[in-house]
Amino acid sequence: MKSLASVWSRWVHQVAHNLRRPRRRRRPYHVPTEACLEDRVLLAAVSFTQSSYTFEVPENSATGTEVGTPQLTPGSPAAYFYIASGNSTDPFVIDPITGVITVYDPSIDYETTSQYTLTVGALDPVTNTYDTATVTVNVQNVDEDPVFANQNYNFNIAENSANGTFVGTVSATNPTGVPAGTPVFYSITGGNSDGAFTIDPNSGDITVAGPIDFEATSQYTLTVLAGNSYGQSTTTVTINVQNVDEDPVFVNGQFNFNVQETAAIGTVVGTVVATNPNGVPQNTPIFYTIVAGNDAGDFTIDPTTGEISVANALNFEATPQYTLTVLASNSLGFDTVTVVINVQDVLNA
Ligand SMILES: [Ca+2]
Ligand SMILES: [Ca+2]
Ligand SMILES: [Ca+2]
Ligand SMILES: [Ca+2]
Numbered sequence: 001m002k003s004l005a006s007v008w009s010r011w012v013h014q015v016a017h018n019l020r021r022p023r024r025r026r027r028p029y030h031v032p033t034e035a036c037l038e039d040r041v042l043l044a045a046v047s048f049t050q051s052s053y054t055f056e057v058p059e060n061s062a063t064g065t066e067v068g069t070p071q072l073t074p075g076s077p078a079a080y081f082y083i084a085s086g087n088s089t090d091p092f093v094i095d096p097i098t099g100v101i102t103v104y105d106p107s108i109d110y111e112t113t114s115q116y117t118l119t120v121g122a123l124d125p126v127t128n129t130y131d132t133a134t135v136t137v138n139v140q141n142v143d144e145d146p147v148f149a150n151q152n153y154n155f156n157i158a159e160n161s162a163n164g165t166f167v168g169t170v171s172a173t174n175p176t177g178v179p180a181g182t183p184v185f186y187s188i189t190g191g192n193s194d195g196a197f198t199i200d201p202n203s204g205d206i207t208v209a210g211p212i213d214f215e216a217t218s219q220y221t222l223t224v225l226a227g228n229s230y231g232q233s234t235t236t237v238t239i240n241v242q243n244v245d246e247d248p249v250f251v252n253g254q255f256n257f258n259v260q261e262t263a264a265i266g267t268v269v270g271t272v273v274a275t276n277p278n279g280v281p282q283n284t285p286i287f288y289t290i291v292a293g294n295d296a297g298d299f300t301i302d303p304t305t306g307e308i309s310v311a312n313a314l315n316f317e318a319t320p321q322y323t324l325t326v327l328a329s330n331s332l333g334f335d336t337v338t339v340v341i342n343v344q345d346v347l348n349a
Pocket of ligand 3: 159212213214215216246332
């Protein structure tokens, strides 16, 4: 019979050896007792079924999503599971009892980190044995870009429409790989250099934000972006500017006034009036000017009221009638009208 000391020494050596290489030793082994009369079965050391595992999980998975479970070999004592390394930002958590690895941080992002390498341990405090395994978690890419309802959009807007006038709405929704309730935001990223339009970032409503002038720009091609904090996509929005008649309209086709040849300078001869058409904001000012027939400067016109007055001494015998051309302009367009002024003879003048 061997001495107890030599047997004990061999046993300690064996256990230490198996602890270093626990996976290679799965069978129970026998420990000699002092009496050497009966053997006692020693519990097996903790060991994983594999030295490494590979699991997959889609990015953006919710907290609690199951990733995988590194298994212990049959016959392994019950052990506490833990993540020893590779989890510094806490993307995952392991159930200490079951060993199930689940998502902890729901913002796992394929574009940032496509693979995690964890070291998972299992420890049995009773046998004081443990094992470790490498767990590779591959993050699966999912499509995260918002999807516009239409491939492109076409809207119409009348020129001179006031700021805030509604033009149209674009709409994009999240694909299934993006967590429900993730908001989509809109912005105009191209084609709006003159600031003619704006978009509501939440609703996608496009409205007028600046002067819209058919004669200057008859069509806009905007690039509109939809973003959801995971991704983004763009669409093309074509806005056709509709021409409207902008010229002021004189209330008469022609104006006929009379003035005595003796009228003093400043005497009012008459007033011409023009109004804005429907397509022009009605408070748009109209200015008047005499553009023909007044070479001698015998008349003057008030630019804001259209009131025509005598500016020089008149003489029926020299000029019995004037034919003026008066122009009305509202900065968007203009119109002209003929104004006939009949100078009335005064005896002895
Ligand atoms: Ca992502
Ligand atoms: Ca992605
Ligand atoms: Ca115009
Ligand atoms: Ca026009």
